[in-house]
Amino acid sequence: MSNDLKNNNSQIQENLEISILKYQRSLLTSNKQLIEKCYREVCKIYPPLLHMQEWYSQYHYLYDSHEDFESDYIKIFCNVLSNWKPRSKRKISRYNGTGEFKNYFIGALQHNYINLVKADNAGKRNPSQKCPICEKSPEYFKSPEKWHLDHDPVTKKFRGWLCESCNMSIGNLGDNIEGLTRALNYLLAARNLTVDA
Numbered sequence: 001m002s003n004d005l006k007n008n009n010s011q012i013q014e015n016l017e018i019s020i021l022k023y024q025r026s027l028l029t030s031n032k033q034l035i036e037k038c039y040r041e042v043c044k045i046y047p048p049l050l051h052m053q054e055w056y057s058q059y060h061y062l063y064d065s066h067e068d069f070e071s072d073y074i075k076i077f078c079n080v081l082s083n084w085k086p087r088s089k090r091k092i093s094r095y096n097g098t099g100e101f102k103n104y105f106i107g108a109l110q111h112n113y114i115n116l117v118k119a120d121n122a123g124k125r126n127p128s129q130k131c132p133i134c135e136k137s138p139e140y141f142k143s144p145e146k147w148h149l150d151h152d153p154v155t156k157k158f159r160g161w162l163c164e165s166c167n168m169s170i171g172n173l174g175d176n177i178e179g180l181t182r183a184l185n186y187l188l189a190a191r192n193l194t195v196d197a
């Protein structure tokens with residue numbers, strides 16, 4: 001890269017940083033017009049849809065329509081935008097990257113699509129398409145990220161795919177047979193019944 005190009009790139013990064021920080025400050029005002037204006041300024045320097053087609057060609061099968069894909073893509077962009085910190089404000093990273101906004105955005109996209117692919121595969125592996133505990137219907141799992149991977153915290157082995165609330169519920173009850181048995185016995189005791197763990 002020639003020095004001119006390098007300088008040009010660092011100038012762009014600096015302008016981008018300034019505009020993102022401005023956008024983040026605008027979010028605090030709840031002034032929709034101002035937020036919109038600041039958002040457009042960021043997009044002028046870093047057009048978020050520039051590389052969307054590449055991602056779309058790979059992952060469109062996970063979405064019902066192009067509009068769904070685009071709105072999800074923009075949501076990720078906005079999330080990264082509102083949480084991004086310039087390198088000078090980050091803890092020193094062991095990866096020692098350049099700290100460019102672009103890398104965080106691409107990282108977030110990768111993370112999102114990998115999770116969706118995993119969840120999509122999970123849906124395919126769960127042929128009944130129902131949560132095995134609460135029996136939530138296939139309709140609920142239409143968006144594949146609704147599936148949550150459940151694993152045994154002791155053996156670390158994969159146990160199955162659940163809906164979020166069932167996964168959290170068994171977690172809150174200790175994620176083990178003893179905890180769930182105590183909860184069950186609590187309910188049974190009201191009817192003078194018990195079970196052994």
Ligand SMILES: [Zn+2]
Pocket residue numbers: 131132133134135136162163164165166167
């Ligand atoms: Zn469930």
